[in-house]
Amino acid sequence: xxxxxxxxIFELTNVWVEFEKHAIQRRSLRETIGAKLKSAKTEKIxxxxxxxxxxxxxxxxxIIGRNGAGKSTLLKVLCKVIIPTSGSIHQINNYHIAPLLExxxxxxxxxxxxxxxxxxxxxxxxxxxxxxxxxxxxxxxxELGDFIDEPVKNYSSGMxxxxxxxxxxxxxxxxLMIDEVFGVGDEFFMRKxxxxxxxxxxxxxxxxxxxxxxxxLITQSNRxxxxxxxxxxxxxxxxxxxxAYRNSENNLKLVVTG
Amino acid sequence: xxxxxxxxxxxxxxxWHLAKxxxxxxxxxxxxxxxxxxxxxxxxxxxxxxxxxxxxxxNISDYAVFLFSALIPWRYFEKTVNLVMESIVGGEWLIxxxxxxxxxxxxxxxxxxxFEFLFSITVAFALFIFLKEEWTIHxxxxxxxxxxxxxxxxxxxxxxxxLYTFFRDVKPFVQMLLTLAFxxxxxxxxxxxxxxxxxxxxxxxxHPVTYLASLFQKPIYEAAWPAASDWIISFGFALIFLxxxxxxxxxxxSKFYFYV
Numbered sequence: 001x002x003x004x005x006x007x008x009i010f011e012l013t014n015v016w017v018e019f020e021k022h023a024i025q026r027r028s029l030r031e032t033i034g035a036k037l038k039s040a041k042t043e044k045i046x047x048x049x050x051x052x053x054x055x056x057x058x059x060x061x062x063i064i065g066r067n068g069a070g071k072s073t074l075l076k077v078l079c080k081v082i083i084p085t086s087g088s089i090h091q092i093n094n095y096h097i098a099p100l101l102e103x104x105x106x107x108x109x110x111x112x113x114x115x116x117x118x119x120x121x122x123x124x125x126x127x128x129x130x131x132x133x134x135x136x137x138x139x140x141x142x143e144l145g146d147f148i149d150e151p152v153k154n155y156s157s158g159m160x161x162x163x164x165x166x167x168x169x170x171x172x173x174x175x176l177m178i179d180e181v182f183g184v185g186d187e188f189f190m191r192k193x194x195x196x197x198x199x200x201x202x203x204x205x206x207x208x209x210x211x212x213x214x215x216x217l218i219t220q221s222n223r224x225x226x227x228x229x230x231x232x233x234x235x236x237x238x239x240x241x242x243x244a245y246r247n248s249e250n251n252l253k254l255v256v257t258g
Numbered sequence: 259x260x261x262x263x264x265x266x267x268x269x270x271x272x273x274w275h276l277a278k279x280x281x282x283x284x285x286x287x288x289x290x291x292x293x294x295x296x297x298x299x300x301x302x303x304x305x306x307x308x309x310x311x312x313x314x315x316x317n318i319s320d321y322a323v324f325l326f327s328a329l330i331p332w333r334y335f336e337k338t339v340n341l342v343m344e345s346i347v348g349g350e351w352l353i354x355x356x357x358x359x360x361x362x363x364x365x366x367x368x369x370x371x372x373f374e375f376l377f378s379i380t381v382a383f384a385l386f387i388f389l390k391e392e393w394t395i396h397x398x399x400x401x402x403x404x405x406x407x408x409x410x411x412x413x414x415x416x417x418x419x420x421l422y423t424f425f426r427d428v429k430p431f432v433q434m435l436l437t438l439a440f441x442x443x444x445x446x447x448x449x450x451x452x453x454x455x456x457x458x459x460x461x462x463x464x465h466p467v468t469y470l471a472s473l474f475q476k477p478i479y480e481a482a483w484p485a486a487s488d489w490i491i492s493f494g495f496a497l498i499f500l501x502x503x504x505x506x507x508x509x510x511x512s513k514f515y516f517y518v
Contacts, residue, residue, distance in 0.1 A: 108283075
């Protein structure tokens, strides 16, 4: 994996993500025709504005920002969940990207843990054989034992979290993207997750974390990106960016209380 | 007009395996379980043929063969359209969380409908053993006959799925349209019961389903090969909708995330 280092894996150029405000409401045929006849201007919301970003393999990137700043949107653009309205994204295609935007994406409640392993594996892009090779270690990491053959809807939230994390990380993706999923799970689980993430990071997996936990991001990343109002405000050394971000938070507190 | 992009194998692999899993869980908590896959079409066909043979005043086994021949592909087409129409909106749980090809859910639903079709056609042929007196070589063309039906279902379904994402009103319209198409076509009623030149006969002549239905009715009921015009019109119609469906998905796929 060492020859992967410093290869450009994502390049975003002038990326904009915008959508029409009425998309959030349900629009009926009558309303749409009415709006068109009146030539009403649809209000646009800019989730991301003019994003220029380069991500190389082996980097450990943290993304911070206030709620609604566009952090998750940026992550979703990288995962190809959201297609930008304009701008371009270049991405190496043969990498397995494991997005943990939510634990247990793609899980079918009526199917067993084992069956869900297969489905989630297919979703990430693995073949049946690749998944079968990993199945034992996934079951071991998740500590589910015989429960692996029970329908997932009977799992506790902790079991669910363990299985989901096991699937996403055991398969050793080249890129791991995590969006604040560590609310769930007990301390043992957190420690297990952390140690596995450390191993992946040492092996050269590129990681991209979105979190509100600045201390976590400072220790885990070698590059921090501050996103606010859909734009990248700062991008660089974690300490410097964190400092600037904290200062801006303090300024805001002064404004609010002052 | 549209480009055929690199086929996204993982998405389709996922969609296929998901369809297989859904088939497994479909009747999981019922007493009869997997048998329902055969029982459901069997009951439907038997009831329908009993009721309509009385109305049509045809001999029951003769009418049953006539009815089943085009009814089975029609049910497949109708099911495909209804399932695929809601595929994008129904895929919200994944579309908003992880990348998947915009065609994956349509493909998944189309596979589900295709499984049901395979069960139905098996049941129909099992019933034919009792109902049909002679079996001719014409039946060999049937695997080809189903192709335009499948393409049309998928294509029309894709068009509806894009429209449905933006206008939920589309669903009742489409269902009414399908009902209208069904009752004005020669699936239930043999077109020869109408006077040539009458309004009903004319509707049937210009009705696309007439030609699609012939692909099944001629080999099964009339022991004849479908005409060239049947093939040309059926495939032509199907291809138009398939291309239109693909074009619409390509054009609007970037908006699906915000409208599902």
